[in-house]
Amino acid sequence: MDAFTELAGGFATALTPTNLLYAFIGVLLGTAIGVLPGIGPAMTVALLLPLTRGLDVTGALIMFAGIYYGGMYGGSTTSILLNTPGESASVVTAIEGNKMARSGRAAQALATAAIGSFVAGTIATLLLALLAPTVADLAVEVSPADTFAIMVLAFIAVTSVLGSSRVRGLASLGLGLTIGLIGIDPTSGQQRLTFGIAELADGIDVVVVAVGLFAVGEALWTAAHLRRKPIDVIPVGNPRMSRSDFRRSWKPWLRGTAIGFPFGAVPAGGAEIPTFLSYVTEKRLSKHPEEFGHGAIEGVAGPEATNNASAAGGLVPMLTLGIPTTATAAVLLAAISSYGIEPGPQLFDNEPELVWGLIASLFIGNTVLLLLNLPLAPLWARLLRIPRTYLYAGILFFSSLGAYAANANVFDLFLLLVIGALGFMMRRYGLPVLPAIIGVILGPFAEQELRQALQISNGDVGGLFDPLSVVVYVIVALILLWPLVRRFLPRKVVPSVLEEATHEIEEAHHHHGLTDSVSVPAERRAPDRRDEAGSKPDDGGTRGV
Amino acid sequence: MSSAAPGGTTEQGRSEYGVALFLAALGILVVVQALLLPESRIARGPVGPATVPIVVGALMVIVAGFLALDVSRGGRGEPEGGEDVELSGSSDWRTVLLLAAAFVANALLIESMGWWFSGAVLFWGSAFALGSRHYVRDVLLAFALSFGSFYLFALGLDVVLPPGILEGIL
Numbered sequence: 001m002d003a004f005t006e007l008a009g010g011f012a013t014a015l016t017p018t019n020l021l022y023a024f025i026g027v028l029l030g031t032a033i034g035v036l037p038g039i040g041p042a043m044t045v046a047l048l049l050p051l052t053r054g055l056d057v058t059g060a061l062i063m064f065a066g067i068y069y070g071g072m073y074g075g076s077t078t079s080i081l082l083n084t085p086g087e088s089a090s091v092v093t094a095i096e097g098n099k100m101a102r103s104g105r106a107a108q109a110l111a112t113a114a115i116g117s118f119v120a121g122t123i124a125t126l127l128l129a130l131l132a133p134t135v136a137d138l139a140v141e142v143s144p145a146d147t148f149a150i151m152v153l154a155f156i157a158v159t160s161v162l163g164s165s166r167v168r169g170l171a172s173l174g175l176g177l178t179i180g181l182i183g184i185d186p187t188s189g190q191q192r193l194t195f196g197i198a199e200l201a202d203g204i205d206v207v208v209v210a211v212g213l214f215a216v217g218e219a220l221w222t223a224a225h226l227r228r229k230p231i232d233v234i235p236v237g238n239p240r241m242s243r244s245d246f247r248r249s250w251k252p253w254l255r256g257t258a259i260g261f262p263f264g265a266v267p268a269g270g271a272e273i274p275t276f277l278s279y280v281t282e283k284r285l286s287k288h289p290e291e292f293g294h295g296a297i298e299g300v301a302g303p304e305a306t307n308n309a310s311a312a313g314g315l316v317p318m319l320t321l322g323i324p325t326t327a328t329a330a331v332l333l334a335a336i337s338s339y340g341i342e343p344g345p346q347l348f349d350n351e352p353e354l355v356w357g358l359i360a361s362l363f364i365g366n367t368v369l370l371l372l373n374l375p376l377a378p379l380w381a382r383l384l385r386i387p388r389t390y391l392y393a394g395i396l397f398f399s400s401l402g403a404y405a406a407n408a409n410v411f412d413l414f415l416l417l418v419i420g421a422l423g424f425m426m427r428r429y430g431l432p433v434l435p436a437i438i439g440v441i442l443g444p445f446a447e448q449e450l451r452q453a454l455q456i457s458n459g460d461v462g463g464l465f466d467p468l469s470v471v472v473y474v475i476v477a478l479i480l481l482w483p484l485v486r487r488f489l490p491r492k493v494v495p496s497v498l499e500e501a502t503h504e505i506e507e508a509h510h511h512h513g514l515t516d517s518v519s520v521p522a523e524r525r526a527p528d529r530r531d532e533a534g535s536k537p538d539d540g541g542t543r544g545v
Numbered sequence: 546m547s548s549a550a551p552g553g554t555t556e557q558g559r560s561e562y563g564v565a566l567f568l569a570a571l572g573i574l575v576v577v578q579a580l581l582l583p584e585s586r587i588a589r590g591p592v593g594p595a596t597v598p599i600v601v602g603a604l605m606v607i608v609a610g611f612l613a614l615d616v617s618r619g620g621r622g623e624p625e626g627g628e629d630v631e632l633s634g635s636s637d638w639r640t641v642l643l644l645a646a647a648f649v650a651n652a653l654l655i656e657s658m659g660w661w662f663s664g665a666v667l668f669w670g671s672a673f674a675l676g677s678r679h680y681v682r683d684v685l686l687a688f689a690l691s692f693g694s695f696y697l698f699a700l701g702l703d704v705v706l707p708p709g710i711l712e713g714i715l
Contacts, residue, residue: 038629054702167611168622171568174605178575181601185594190582192598193575216648223640223675227631388629390686393671396644400651400667401660401694405704413652417645424641429564430622447597454592 007129010356014364019062022055023361026066027368034074035380036391037082038218042327042437044071046210047395049335050402057339058354062361064332069365071328072311073117073373076304077380080109081234090307092275096292096299101234103295107377111239112249112297113304114373119250120257120305121366124312127261129359132348136320139345142468145453147321149469149476151446154267154323156476159435172431175422176439179209186444187451199411204419206334207406209440212416213433214327215399217423219392224424226388236381239374249301252282256305263306264313267323271310278306312362319343319355322445327434330441561622565613572605643674659709664691 013019029051034044048067052060072090079090080097093113100109142150159169182193183203194200241249256278263274282302283292292299317323322343324330336343341351348355373380403416426433450464457463465473478485579598624632647670654663665687672683695715698704708715 050704051702053704165615165620165622167608167615170604170608171564171612174568174572174601174608177601178571178605181575181598188594190594192582192594193578220641220644221625222629223644224636224638225630225632225634226637226640226675227629387677389672389675389677392675393668393677394690396648396671397664397668397690398694400648401664401698401706404655404660405698405702405706408707410652410656413648413655417648417652425564425567427625428622428636429561430624431564443601450597451592459592 003130003133006356010360013353013357014062014360019059022059022063023066023364024368026063027070027365027372030067030070031074034071035077035383037078038222041071041075042331043214045328045331046214047398047402049207050405058357061358065358065361066365069369073369076113081381081384092279092303093300096296099295106234106236107239108241108245109300110377111241112301114239114370116253116301116305117308118366118370119253120309121312123257124261124309125362128312128315132316132320135316136345136348139320144449145464145466146468148446148449148453149472150267151323151442153472153476156479158438160479168431169435173435173439176436177443179204180440180443205406208403208412208416209419210331211399211403212419213423213437215395216416216420219395220420220424221427223392236377239377245297248297252298252302253305256302257309260306260309261313264310265316267317271307271326274310275303275306278302319347320345327437330437334441561616562613565609568605569609572602575602640674644671647671656707657709659711660706661691661695
């Protein structure tokens with residue numbers, strides 16, 4: 001019951017009028033920015049980072065909790081009303097959600113998403129509160145060698161997400177790690193990759209990297225391919241659900257929570273796989289399987305709950321080990337470190353007020369989200385109609401503002417453009433952005449753990465291997481060599497649910513890439529896909545058997 | 546999605562090798578720079594300040610090799626889609642360059658003229674580059690945003706953006 005006492009203390013911190021106001025502003029801004037098309041949750045957090053500079057740590061973190069949930073909910077609104085997932089985790093929501101909206105059930109889709117997010121977020125945050133202190137206690141025992149191994153696992157896991165090209169993921173990771181190397185090496189004091197430029201000595205500010213890769217890269221990329229035809233936003237009234245909608249939603253919400261939280265809590269989970277798993281599960285268990293593909297409410301309720309639960313679950317490794325598994329968590333980690341606080345096992349002992357304040361404000365943010373978003377949905381829908389010229393001009397405007405305000409240095413603005421150009425290139429050639437951002441943020445921590453481990457072992461490389469880290473490295477090797485490993489497995493070992501999920505992911509990736517996917521018959525693209533499958537050696541692991 | 550890729554398959558195939566080349570070059574740069582680091586006396590054991598850069602650089606070179614192999618076998622990076630993205634045409638470089646120009650203009654003007662001006666130039670220029678032709682409305686909006694954000698940051702967050710030539714007035 002210790003966690004409850006601590007949590008009560010957390011509420012005492014978070015429930016002051018000022019902090020409540022910050023949570024409120026956070027949710028409001030997070031949703032408003034997150035709902036804008038083209039802006040995913042990670043970009044929302046990155047763009048709003050500078051706004052918290054003037055606040056004290058607690059206030060800033062509380063506002064972040066609001067922005068975090070707000071940004072995610074904003075993303076699902078966009079998915080449902082525009083068929084435009086802001087990030088991979090809401091791809092699934094778009095599948096059924098947009099179909100529902102098209103058949104005049106937008107209000108129900110938004111309602112089941114909002115209430116499902118609330119239910120899942122609340123349960124998952126409770127689990128986080130109960131679980132995190134225990135994990136932190138265990139994590140204290142974890143040696144630097146183990147932490148390093150887990151970080152390597154996180155690197156490999158984010159580069160090998162189902163359905164995307166592995167070699168391109170690794171390329172992106174390499175770019176991120178390289179950016180993370182720039183600056184003075186904290187252990188030896190030597191300048192690395194600074195080329196004598198004084199501004200680079202402190203490394204590149206994470207705000208600049210995140211805003212550059214996400215916001216500027218996205219704005220430039222979209223500008224190069226801007227669709228000039230008017231967009232088609234589905235009008236929406238106040239979200240509401242009928243009794244039968246509730247009856248069909250509550251089980252998917254709970255199942256989604258059960259699927260999402262563990263995936264988020266594992267240092268290599270992420271949100272893409274669990275949301276697809278939830279979708280497939282609901283499709284199988286549904287009494288109306290024929291509705292799937294035409295707007296089944298279960299297909300929105302389940303994945304949305306999963307997404308939120310995995311986001312809360314993702315805070316477990318983030319707070320206890322300092323390992324983020326999603327881009328949004330990575331940006332959050334960077335934000336927390338910028339206050340000189342190092343997330344890790346000691347965090348719960350060193351900064352109890354802060355951590356529990358943060359956890360309490362996750363509950364508050366979640367509640368505010370529900371209270372705000374049900375009545376404000378029509379307003380958010382109207383935001384979707386913002387002229388694209390102003391939207392992307394605004395993104396560049398606020399990106400520059402944020403990057404400059406971080407250090408008041410013009411050099412950062414040029415850097416922002418260079419990193420934006422890098423982001424453009426990555427989007428053009430299909431390099432995923434997530435591994436790069438994880439590499440930038442986690443790379444320096446990983447190096448620190450590695451060198452600490454070797455200092456403990458007095459330079460003996462054998463010090464990197466103990467039972468736990470060996471297990472982790474075996475998992476890493478399995479992930480890396482999966483295409484090879486799979487050939488030796490009997491066919492039935494690959495669970496059919498996973499296989500189906502893989503198939504759905506591939507389908508969605510194809511839809512995602514093609515703008516008018518709705519009107520294009522699937523058969524027409526099928527040969528093209530098979531062609532690609534045959535020719536991509538590194539893609540083997542993602543195919544169903 | 547290779548067939549929908551801008552510029553056609555063959556052209557993209559060739560430029561995909563450019564990505565591999567870029568990665569390899571960057572990897573080599575990282576390795577060489579690490580090798581040039583002076584010997585450190587503080588570091589103990591096999592991992593000094595140069596080790597991680599060498600590993601990362603080598604990783605990039607290896608990945609570049611695999612990427613080139615993938616491309617030669619017909620693998621293509623899938624250009625990212627999105628709600629406002631139409632991938633059927635080729636890249637609109639004019640828009641991108643105009644945006645970059647507006648961006649650079651802001652960077653060059655922010656300290657001399659002040660954010661109220663450079664930010665407005667950035668917004669107006671970007672809107673123009675993206676095809677907005679409501680010149681007057683855009684100017685008003687641009688200045689509203691730049692002044693608004695100036696005061697928001699100054700009063701709300703205690704961050705003073707450069708006032709430039711309006712120093713003392715704002």
